[in-house]
Amino acid sequence: MTEIDPIPLAQLTTLRVGGTPARMIEARTRDELIAALRECWAAGENWFVVGGGSNLLVGDEPFDGTVVLARTRGIERLPAPSPARVRLRVEAGHDWDDLVAYAVVEGLAGIEAMSGIPGSAGAAPIQNVGAYGQEIVETLVEVELLDEATGEVETVPAADLELGFRTSVLKHHYGQAPRRRGVIVSLTLELRDVGHGDVPVEGAQLRQALRLAPDAAVSLRWTRDTVLATRAAKGMVLDDADLDTHSAGSFFQNAIVSASFARTLPPECPRWPMAVTVDPVTVIPLAAFDGVVPPPVSVQPDVKVSAAWLIEHAGLGKGFHLPRSRAALSSKHALALTNRGGATAEEIAELARFIQQRVQSEFGLILQPEPVLVGVEL
Numbered sequence: 001m002t003e004i005d006p007i008p009l010a011q012l013t014t015l016r017v018g019g020t021p022a023r024m025i026e027a028r029t030r031d032e033l034i035a036a037l038r039e040c041w042a043a044g045e046n047w048f049v050v051g052g053g054s055n056l057l058v059g060d061e062p063f064d065g066t067v068v069l070a071r072t073r074g075i076e077r078l079p080a081p082s083p084a085r086v087r088l089r090v091e092a093g094h095d096w097d098d099l100v101a102y103a104v105v106e107g108l109a110g111i112e113a114m115s116g117i118p119g120s121a122g123a124a125p126i127q128n129v130g131a132y133g134q135e136i137v138e139t140l141v142e143v144e145l146l147d148e149a150t151g152e153v154e155t156v157p158a159a160d161l162e163l164g165f166r167t168s169v170l171k172h173h174y175g176q177a178p179r180r181r182g183v184i185v186s187l188t189l190e191l192r193d194v195g196h197g198d199v200p201v202e203g204a205q206l207r208q209a210l211r212l213a214p215d216a217a218v219s220l221r222w223t224r225d226t227v228l229a230t231r232a233a234k235g236m237v238l239d240d241a242d243l244d245t246h247s248a249g250s251f252f253q254n255a256i257v258s259a260s261f262a263r264t265l266p267p268e269c270p271r272w273p274m275a276v277t278v279d280p281v282t283v284i285p286l287a288a289f290d291g292v293v294p295p296p297v298s299v300q301p302d303v304k305v306s307a308a309w310l311i312e313h314a315g316l317g318k319g320f321h322l323p324r325s326r327a328a329l330s331s332k333h334a335l336a337l338t339n340r341g342g343a344t345a346e347e348i349a350e351l352a353r354f355i356q357q358r359v360q361s362e363f364g365l366i367l368q369p370e371p372v373l374v375g376v377e378l
């Protein structure tokens, strides 16, 4: 574990904002990562972990505590659970896209649609990363979690992380109480061993993004290359030279609203029904059973609505910025707030608040930020 001279978080976050913390530790091995956090917890210090810094909006004021940089690396192939399946254990600090590239080279399917998502593997479960309909919840088996409550590393099954739409029990803005507080040390994924030939593409959303017919078959390599090109065209692959990528990706989440609220929105607003959570078994006590099975209660599923559409139709088009502000919407994607050079965290937050207010007054809902906020309030 190496304590280093703290550097501004603006140099470590893809939004390029954030003050200099009081203390900074670089952890290059899992033992160093565990020791660093145990030390912070024993001392009662404020702390947070930074992986790739691609889902963080950190305030301009110095963070009064310790920032632990997760710089661990490594992919380990575990014994196969079945002939067609492969399990990989990945250290938390390992670069996510490097992991996807590895899987594709090895002919392992399940994460190829998430090519090009920046950041570390350890942060991927925090908000259940996903793209084009593929999410880590589909392949995550378990994580090794250093639990702040016990100080011990526990193996936590994916089901206990409550991975949902860009959320999990571990995700929280700094200062808010998470449902569970801890640090992912490693994660285990289970992928399908499909080799290097052409295979059918699962998921209508992915096939649509790749412009493939339902019966089309392509290689994992082709899917990865096409996803990377599609994302790059939207400024969603990090590129120092492209200011549209100086962002945290999508700044606002697509809004999840009730079916009845969705009907109040203009019909052109893109929307997708969420999966219905159905009570799988309704038990009728024998004594109460009169021979008549009640009809199932019809539950109208919640609806996910396009935040990008709401922003653009609230009059805030791509490239929008407030007067004299160095923060602007990406010129390629209305959901990405970008730093056009030298913007402060407060300028980013000011633009975010303005967008929230405009969308709320136009459509009556408050967009929620996707990045984790540290020392910033919207």
Ligand SMILES: Cc1cc2nc3c(=O)[nH]c(=O)nc-3n(C[C@H](O)[C@H](O)[C@H](O)COP(=O)(O)OP(=O)(O)OC[C@H]3O[C@@H](n4cnc5c(N)ncnc54)[C@H](O)[C@@H]3O)c2cc1C
Pocket (backbone or CB within 6 Å): 014, 048, 049, 050, 051, 052, 053, 054, 055, 056, 070, 092, 093, 117, 118, 119, 120, 121, 122, 123, 124, 126, 127, 128, 129, 130, 131, 170, 172, 182, 183, 184, 185, 235, 236, 237, 238, 245, 247, 248, 249, 250, 372
């Ligand atoms: C250009 C661009 C495109 C993006 N596209 C997508 C996309 O398509 N889909 C998507 O889902 N996201 C996307 N994102 C968001 C981001 O890349 C992901 O959320 C990513 O998983 C964040 O990883 P990170 O290592 O950078 O996390 P960081 O920003 O370093 O941290 C994010 C949060 O996770 C916590 N954290 C980090 N490591 C750990 C750990 N080991 N254990 C516990 N907590 C930890 C941090 O404390 C913080 O709260 C995009 C971002 C950018 C900049």
